Amino acid sequence: MSIDLTNLTRRSFFGQSADRLAAVGLGAAALAALDQQTGYAAPADGATLAQRSGGLPALPHHEPKAKRAIYLFMSGAPSQIDMWDHKPQMGEWFDKDLPDSIRQGQRLTTMTSGQARFPIAPSIYKFAPQGAAGTMVSELLPHTATKVDEIALVKSMYTEAINHDPAITYICTGNQLPGKASLGSWLSYGLGTENENLPAFLVMTASWTGRKEAQALYNRLWGSGFLPSKYQGVALRSSGDPVLYLSNPDGLDAKVRRRMLDSLSRLNRQTAQTVGDPETVARIAQYEMAFRMQTSVPDLTDISDEPQYILDMYGPDVTKPGTFANCCLLSRRMAERGVRFTQIFHRGWDQHANLPGDLPNQCRDVDQPCAALLTDLRQRGMFDDTLVVWGGEFGRTIYCQGKLTKETYGRDHHPKCFSIWLAGAGIQGGAVHGETDDFSYNVTKDPVHIRDLNATILHLMGIDHSRFTYPFQGLDQKLTGVEECSLISPILA
Incomplete structure (x- = not known):
């Protein structure tokens, strides 16, 4: 295929960078791949193209423990002192x-x-030893407490960001400033998908019953940043079409839409052949994915075929679209269908006041569904190759914000220590990593930066974070940035 470089726009020229222009841009290679109707070169792990579509031929770097990941993100910062860090x-x-x-x-x-x-x-909640190792867990989490032998608890997480927006942007994209690619987009770009009819990266925002006010969530948290836009997360909605404009408009049936997309594709291919802009190729791929999703997404979100005992396991809210329980069940269905990365955002954890009034509601939202998800994955034989991560953007202070009584208190943001847990593929169940001081204020042993967490997630997915780069603005961009980071090795099986 020849490309007329005389028609290459100035924006395209600088956007592609020198090393990509040497191969006439990323768009040329991607367009050739689309012509083959297969995706990209065969993955290094030996999987067939029928098993994996897209991704980089050099990946994975090593044998992955996890085929897929589910990230349960508690937006607003859950209080480690009241849930996991007993003082x-x-x-x-x-x-x-x-x-x-x-x-x-x-x-x-x-x-x-x-x-x-x-x-x-001080926390007003009782803690009790749980599991073989006697891990201390709050009474707020009775269901998750039964799973401590399957999870690895990290109590020594820390970050530099002290406010929500930069903090959640930091942990989701590797940088406090907007514009970087999200973790899910990196995985989609590097590893592709096992189901050509669903996106590699799906996102859900669950309803919550705690504090009514909640921090806003911006689509940059699941955006592709400098990566081609086809790798951005696709957000599912809890009402109406699961994805906007999924249904055909009145008077337009599938055959008409197919003819329209074929014509549009021919025009976009001509543009791609002339200009070589990767975004043109991404647009072709997104239109085709949207067409396939018209069938695959309704099937994904229809839980009427789930047996009653499964619904009971997730709790009474599971049949209510948009609840955390419903999202957890859908995340298992996504994992079954080959979705590479699923992220559930659960808001309302920002308890600056009346924590005893709001935190129990938040915990009730997530406790039983989290435990059910782990059980569900295990009984379907998926636990050992699915990574599950639970956590927020930072922790909360031991000191009270505002008025303090024996019955109620609030806590401010605290980036110097917080708790997260991981379970499933490659994780040492029952492990407890890191320690904090008597005030749950400073890390005293085995500090873990959020870069270390992201490096560990990539490692479990078969990726060496230091070698996983993308050229942009004169720098080989990495999810983990340019600072030092290391794997959380003690929690790895």
């Missing part, structure tokens, strides 16, 4: 000020920086 000695510190030796001049948000005092607010 019984804080009962003696009720309403005493946080010592300066513990705070160490740490930056605070404007919501508490003007407080005259920083009174300690």
Whole structure:
């Protein structure tokens, strides 16, 4: 296939970068692949093209533990002190000020920086040892507590971001500033999909019953950034069409739409052959995916074929579209169908006030469905090759924001330590990694940065984070950035 470089636009010329122009741009290679109706070169792991469509031929770098991943994201920052990081000695510190030796001049948000005092607010919830290792778990999580022998709890996570938007952008895309590719987009770009009729990366935003106000979620959290737009996450809706414009308009049947797409594809191919812009090729692929999704997505979201015992396992909310329980069941259905990466955002974890009134509701939303998802994956033989991650963007303070009583308190943002857990493929069940001080304020052992978490997720998917790059703005971009990071090796099986 020849491309007339004289018609290459200035924007296309600089957008493709020198190394891609050497091969007449990424668009030429992608267009040739589309012509073959197969995707790309055969994957390095030996899977056939029928098993895997798209992805880079050099990936995976090593034998993957996980074929797919499900990320349960608790947006707003769940309180580690009330759920996972047991600090019984804080009962003696009720309403005493946080010592300066513990705070160490740490930056605070404007919501508490003007407080005259920083009174300690011990958790009012009981903890009990669970599982073979006696992992301490809050009474707020009775169902998840039964799964501690299957999960690895990391109590020493930390980040530099102290406000929600940069913090959630940081952990989802590897940078506090918008414009970078999300974790799911990286995986979609690198590993492709096992089902050509569904996107490699699907996103759901679940309803919540805690604090009514919640931080906004922007589509950059599942966006493709500098990667071609075909790798961005596809968000499913809880009402109407699962994906916008999935249904044909009145008077337009599937045959007419097919003819329309064929004509549009011919025009786009002519543009791609002339200009070599990868986004033109991405647009062709997205139109074709949308056409196939008209059949595959309704089948995916219709849970009427699920047996009653499965529905009961996920809890009473599972049949209500948009609930966390419903999203968890759909995530299992997505995993079964070869979706590479599923991300569920559950909002409402930002308890600056009335934490005892809101946090139990949040935990009820997610506790039983999380445990059910792990059980469901295991009984279907998918647990050992599916990675499940649970966590938020940062933690919460031991000191109270606002008025403190023995019955109620609020907590501010706390980036210096928080808890997450992982389960499934390649994870050492029952492991507890990292420690914090008596105030759950500073990490005292085995600190884990969010870059380390992302590097570990990539590793379990068969990718060496240091070798997984994309050229953009004169830099080989990486999900984990240019700073030092390492795998969370002690939690790996």
